Amino acid sequence: MEDPMYSLQDVIRCDLCETPVPPKHCDICHIHLCEACVGEHLSDQSKEHYIVPFKLRGITPECTKHSTEVCTQLCTTCNIPVCPLCVASSEHEQHKKEDILTLFETKKELMQEDLQDLEKSIYPRYQEAATNIPVQRADVNKRSQKLTTALDKQGEALHTEIDTIIQGMKSDIDDMDAQHIAAIDQQEDAINHAIPEITQIILDLKRLLDTSDVCLVSEYTSRTEEFRNLPAQFQVTLPTFTPQEINREQIHQQIGSLSELAFTFLLDEPRILTDIQTEYRELHSVSCLSDSELWICGDNNDNILRLYNLQGELLRSVQTKSGNEPEDIAVTRSGGLVYADYCSINLVSGTQIQTLIKLQGWIPGGLCSTPSGDLLVIMTSDDCKQTKVVRYSGSTEKQSIQWDDQGKPLYLSVGIKYLSENRNLDICVADWYAGAVVVVSAAGKLRFRYTGPPSTPRESFYPFYPYGITTDSRANILTSDRDNHRINIIDQDGNFLRFIHNCGLQYPYGLCVDSRDYLFVAEIDTCKVKKLQYYK
Numbered sequence: 001m002e003d004p005m006y007s008l009q010d011v012i013r014c015d016l017c018e019t020p021v022p023p024k025h026c027d028i029c030h031i032h033l034c035e036a037c038v039g040e041h042l043s044d045q046s047k048e049h050y051i052v053p054f055k056l057r058g059i060t061p062e063c064t065k066h067s068t069e070v071c072t073q074l075c076t077t078c079n080i081p082v083c084p085l086c087v088a089s090s091e092h093e094q095h096k097k098e099d100i101l102t103l104f105e106t107k108k109e110l111m112q113e114d115l116q117d118l119e120k121s122i123y124p125r126y127q128e129a130a131t132n133i134p135v136q137r138a139d140v141n142k143r144s145q146k147l148t149t150a151l152d153k154q155g156e157a158l159h160t161e162i163d164t165i166i167q168g169m170k171s172d173i174d175d176m177d178a179q180h181i182a183a184i185d186q187q188e189d190a191i192n193h194a195i196p197e198i199t200q201i202i203l204d205l206k207r208l209l210d211t212s213d214v215c216l217v218s219e220y221t222s223r224t225e226e227f228r229n230l231p232a233q234f235q236v237t238l239p240t241f242t243p244q245e246i247n248r249e250q251i252h253q254q255i256g257s258l259s260e261l262a263f264t265f266l267l268d269e270p271r272i273l274t275d276i277q278t279e280y281r282e283l284h285s286v287s288c289l290s291d292s293e294l295w296i297c298g299d300n301n302d303n304i305l306r307l308y309n310l311q312g313e314l315l316r317s318v319q320t321k322s323g324n325e326p327e328d329i330a331v332t333r334s335g336g337l338v339y340a341d342y343c344s345i346n347l348v349s350g351t352q353i354q355t356l357i358k359l360q361g362w363i364p365g366g367l368c369s370t371p372s373g374d375l376l377v378i379m380t381s382d383d384c385k386q387t388k389v390v391r392y393s394g395s396t397e398k399q400s401i402q403w404d405d406q407g408k409p410l411y412l413s414v415g416i417k418y419l420s421e422n423r424n425l426d427i428c429v430a431d432w433y434a435g436a437v438v439v440v441s442a443a444g445k446l447r448f449r450y451t452g453p454p455s456t457p458r459e460s461f462y463p464f465y466p467y468g469i470t471t472d473s474r475a476n477i478l479t480s481d482r483d484n485h486r487i488n489i490i491d492q493d494g495n496f497l498r499f500i501h502n503c504g505l506q507y508p509y510g511l512c513v514d515s516r517d518y519l520f521v522a523e524i525d526t527c528k529v530k531k532l533q534y535y536k
Contacts, residue, residue, distance in 0.1 A: 012032055014032055015033065016034075017034060017036070017037055023053065023054050024051050024053065025051070025054045025056075025057040026050060026052075027050045027051075027060040027070065028050045029041070029047070059214065060100060063081070063082070066083050069084065069085055071086070071100065072099065072100055073100055074099075074103055074214060075092050076095070077096055079218055104217055107220055108217065110220075111205050111209055114205060115209065118198055118201060118205075122198060123198050123202070125230060126195050126198065126230065129233075133191070136184050140181060140184070144176075144177050147239060148170060150243065151170060151241060153243075179261055187231055187234070229269070232536070235263070235264040235265065235491075237261070237474055241257075242256045242257055243256045264535060264536075266497065266498055266535060267533065267534050269503065270500045270503045270532050270533060272504055273518070274530065275530055276312040276529040278296055278529060279300060279306065279527075280296070280298035281527065282299040282524050283298040283522040283529070284299070284509060284522065285298070285326075285329050285418075285468075285509075285522060286520050287329050287512050288513070288520065292309055293307060293308070293310075294529060295337050298522070302319070303319060303323055303324060305319075305320070305329060305337065305348070318353070320341060320346070320353075321341070321346055321355070322341050322342065324341050326339040326340060326341060327339075327341070327342075327363075327365050327366070327367075328367045330368055330369040330375070331369060332373075333372075336348060336349045337349075340367050341364070342363065343359050344356075344359060356392075356394070357392060361382050362379040362381055363379060365377075365380065368420050371421075374392060376389060376390070378417045381413070384413055387411040387412065388411070389411075401440055401444035410429075410446060411434070412431055412434045416432040416467065417431055418467065420469045420470050420477075421471070422471040422477065422492055423471060423474075423475040424492055425441070425442035426441055427442070429469070430467060431466070432466060432467055435451055435452070435466070437449070437479050437494075447494070448494035450477075450494045450496075452464030453488065453496045453499075454496055464481055464484075464488075466488070467480045467482050468480040470511040471513070473513075476491055478511055480509055480521070482507050485508065487500040487508055500532065500534050503532065505523070507523050507526070508524075510522035517534075518531055518532065518533060519533075519534055520532075
């Protein structure tokens with residue numbers, strides 16, 4: 001409906017000077033005022049005045065106790081409008097009071113912000129989480145069917161003697177499925193319980209934003225923070241079946257075993273626990289010597305490897321043997337430090353530096369020391385036409401991984417690459433120039449390529465180009481998406497789980513995890529190492 005103030009038939013004017021469309025109103029004297037006449041009106045000190053924006057005229061109610069007075073303040077202790085006589089009375093003398101107009105406008109602004117936050121951010125996330133519930137439930141059945149099939153195959157080989165044991169294991173699967181479904185149902189209940197509440201809050205906010213009732217507006221209390229984070233999201237470590245060769249004498253042990261069903265909750269908002277400032281101009285790699293000590297390397301024109309503790313204290317410095325900048329570093333199972341030089345792999349042990357591997361025609365890049373004691377090295381030929389991953393035991397080459405089953409290169413021959421061995425023995429390479437994480441089995445067979453999250457979120461400004469890479473105790477793969485200031489977490493099968501972001505990361509580069517799954521991130525530009533917690 002058109003505001004009569006702006007109607008061509010009846011233009012409202014200033015009651016003192018006839019200026020059209022006056023922006024102010026005295027809510028006590030009930031007259032319209034232009035900006036120029038406000039001061040003149042207030043100069044009449046024979047009575048009270050209360051100037052409000054024209055659109056908020058009528059905001060001051062009449063006092064219920066003093067019929068000749070209007071209420072320009074609100075007693076927030078009693079949540080009632082009060083006039084000057086009420087304010088002066090003993091009843092409200094010790095109470096907290098606020099200007100009605102100020103309170104009204106402040107609350108309206110809060111409600112508008114909450115409405116926008118709920119409609120555009122919180123409610124859509126709950127809707128998305130609700131749509132994912134059937135997918136999770138279907139995935140439970142799909143995965144449990146794979147386990148059941150494996151059990152059946154092993155049971156057929158063991159004949160009738162083991163039927164009872166097989167059925168017992170199937171029962172275990174059913175029990176774990178029931179636990180998993182119960183957890184999903186609990187998550188669904190929490191989401192479905194919150195959605196109607198959010199919907200009602202949105203409706204209430206819309207009504208409140210249209211009202212001029214000061215009491216109703218004053219009573220409003222924001223619940224937005226209560227719903228800002230979704231109910232706890234969990235990641236499931238699913239059971240696996242490990243068959244054994246049949247031995248009738250030890251048939252029960254030979255059947256195999258089911259791993260436990262375990263729930264792991266990823267933090268909705270990862271936390272930075274430690275922030276270490278280093279001496280480098282650019283920071284590239286970080287590797288845990290222990291849970292409290294970190295080897296670090298980068299570009300500083302001094303070609304020095306440095307060991308820091310979590311308090312940011314420099315414990316040790318080692319200059320490379322050749323004086324060249326190291327390409328990457330890795331801590332060995334025995335606590336030594338290996339680093340890749342231009343044409344060699346070197347071991348720092350105590351005060352000595354030993355050349356482990358001398359290369360000809362190949363330039364080493366990313367390094368990974370495996371729990372078995374092997375060393376994985378990604379290297380590129382001198383002519384930049386070939387790239388491969390080589391496994392060493394000591395200085396002896398055990399394996400070379402370069403081609404897929406069709407004879408095509410697994411890795412691009414240009415660009416920065418880092419690698420990590422996963423808990424299932426997969427070899428994971430962050431191939432920056434290809435924009436992919438390339439994962440092969442221990443035998444070197446291509447398992448999958450991860451080229452970024454399934455859909456590009458609004459906060460993505462640049463394409464996915466992975467740099468650093470590491471794996472955790474759940475066999476999840478973490479890789480840094482430097483230009484988007486975040487880290488991608490995917491499971492061992494290449495399924496995107498979530499981002500680590502919105503926690504102050506700036507250009508994350510090198511990554512490693514300690515024995516308790518705390519993540520250490522080397523930021524290339526700030527030259528800081530940050531310790532993050534991303535699991536509950």
